[in-house]
Amino acid sequence: MNYRHAFHAGNFGDVLKHVVLLDLVAALHRKAAPLHLLDSHAGIGLYDLASAEAQRGGEYRLGVGAVLSDPAARRILPDYLAALRALNPELDDTGAGLRRYPGSPWLLQRSLRTEDRLTLCELHPEDVQTLKHNLGRDPRVSIHHRDGFEALRALTPPMPRRGLALIDPAFEDENEFATLTRTVQAMHRRWATGLLAIWYPIKDQRETDRWKRELAAPIAAATIAVELTVRPARESRQMNGSGLIIVNPPWQFDDALRPRLDFLKTRLAREAGAGARIETLVKAA
Template sequence: MLSYRHAFHAGNFADVLKHSVLSLVLDYMTRKEKGFCYIDSHSGAGMYQLADEYAQKTGEYKDGIAKIINDEDAPESLEPYLSLIKSLNLASDRNTDPSADISTDTSNDLDVYPGSPGIAKAFVRRQDSSHLFELHPTDIQHLENFCQRWRKVFVKQSDGYQGVLGLIPPPSRRGVVLIDPPYELKEDYHKAVKTIIKAYEKFSTGTYILWYPVVKRELVEQMSYTFTKSSVKNVLQVEFCLESDTDEYGMTGTGLFIVNPPWQLTSQLEEILPYMKTKLGSDDTSYTLNQLIAE
């Protein structure tokens, strides 16, 4: 199945959590001069136009990034992420109107929103490499166009799960792996966890980020159980749910499993999560932050 298009959901509350964490992880990786490898198993289009029919049809970004992009009370932990989104949109404004004065621009408009490759591109350096996988025939074209001027990036239209396993351990022995499937098939819940377990057996010092939707609680519980019964150590689980669990169809929340998180990520999320509840949530919104498996 290749019907999923992230363009409908770009910039929603799930992206805010996922991409703020990805920004913090990549920012941490750049604090050492030695290069690292970034691997993205389900990359999507790379960059999304929020004025197009997909984003406008759902308007999900209006209840996500749009609510916080210009908030002066945002916690410091969100600064790498929010600064990136602002700079991309200022650049977009400049491309549209070359005479615009970037120093005095006060527009609140959001023209573009990056997918995970767009986040990564802002952080990786000359000494770093990136490997992006995508199967969707339309999104792979957009992704290839997005990556045209990106040095040391390798884009493949192939199975991202196998792609991850084929690239580790990286020569630098430093790496960040994002696994972010569309979960069109129930098998993705099990397959994503198993891929990280297999990858960990080959490269136990890498940082792995696994995104998941909260649609059926039992599927998330199965993921947690599979991790706890494996050899994987140091797993942080974070979850942000707009609504309580329900048997009805639809995503009520979002979460991440993070293997080998940066040491300060827990304290950073302790700032981000209550802020997200205040700005994006309601009285029914909840969040959890749990060291699922100790180091």
């Protein structure tokens, strides 16, 4: 419970996560039926890039900053850029004017329609209070001070049943991958139609691939993994990339995402051997 995302806001992992998340929500909004969105490890929802925490590592400069420095971002990532501009009215085409970075709760709240619902969970006692302050009073949003894994088991299937769960733990516990695997598999048994988006760091690619196979083995629905590495993923002592496992991805989702993923690889690569891929873990029935 020591993890504070303020040190890492806007880094390459955030960029991938948020680009994919916005595409998923846009696909769900193609139908008028109400949605229930869940974020299991919400953080504070909104980040000040001028803060001491963000400035200490400056990770956003090689993440969102690198994306915004390319004029093509406006064409390739229109939803992502629209969200950043909504939060930073002075943002220009060079990336100047970026002052605040949205967390996934802010992006999800912004996407809500009248009948949609959003449930946010955060365990850190200070962060949950900041989250409530940052998102304001919105009758469509419920904020819980509770463990995200416990909440996912207790709150699914949600009402309405159509929806998405974003699962983005801190991975500060050595057993976190095992806990995540058990939680996702249990959720899928109870909520077979739910769209699940599970973010994960990539250190050693072989270990990551083994874990993905283990998680996906009992899943009885189409499942893909979207991955971006900024350097070859051979050094297990550092974060070399990140990915999202997506259970029940929208129809033709991978085709729509592929050009965005290729663009992100070009902008976010730090060494030769950076990569981007969309991998099928479970084929559609």
